[in-house]
Amino acid sequence: MRKPIIAGNWKMHNTIEEGIKLVREIKSVADNTDVEVVVCVPFTSLSEIKKELQGTKVKLGAQNMHWEEKGAYTGEISPVMLKEIGVDYVIIGHSERRQYFNETDETVNKKVISALKYGIKPIICVGETLEQREKNIEKDVVSKQIIKALENVSAEDMLNVVIAYEPIWAIGTGKTASSKDANDMISFIRETIRGKYGVDISEEVRIQYGGSVKPHNVTELMNESDIDGALVGGASLKAEDFINIVNF
């Protein structure tokens, strides 16, 4: 039985003060649920939010990292730095990073390997554009992303990996993939993992859906056989919405 995982991706929202206020409103949400709750906050807020989460079940996530532990990479943050703060998860390869910051399947793979090495669980994002879906090549695109992201990831490490399927056309647009389409792709991702790691591991890996997840559509998505959680953008910024999503 896979434990559901719902992660809020704040993106470039919330100052430290705003973040603390939000976390104070939501931090008890993980107390009475079987859902694993994660907040992925801006780098500048990680330390303060970590303090705020002490004694709660809410996990802390970052939104990116470099794969090297240190070096001349101005503006970057290393896995060692994240580990020092006590970060549990890191989002890797979000489509916004692929689109605006030239992340590639190769850099995603390097980051995944590095995160696992330092004991940080990667949430690996994959997903197709609208154009790719209209050309019916969405499965080819996603399978290529998955295979490269997981290159040299051991079976043991795979149990610490979370995948997030986020069709790019559904992010921040209010358009959600139908629960059936989302489940269809997520089942396909699980099959791809099964091909590489076998049935047992493929049945344990958690795969989220992301893209305009809101309180009104989360239940239908979570009722699907292969959807194990959600990566939530906009709706994670409002305490009430995020709480309602976690309590789907």
Ligand SMILES: O=C[C@H](O)COP(=O)(O)O
């Ligand atoms: O990481 C989260 C996704 O990009 C989804 O964002 P959204 O819920 O605002 O569509």
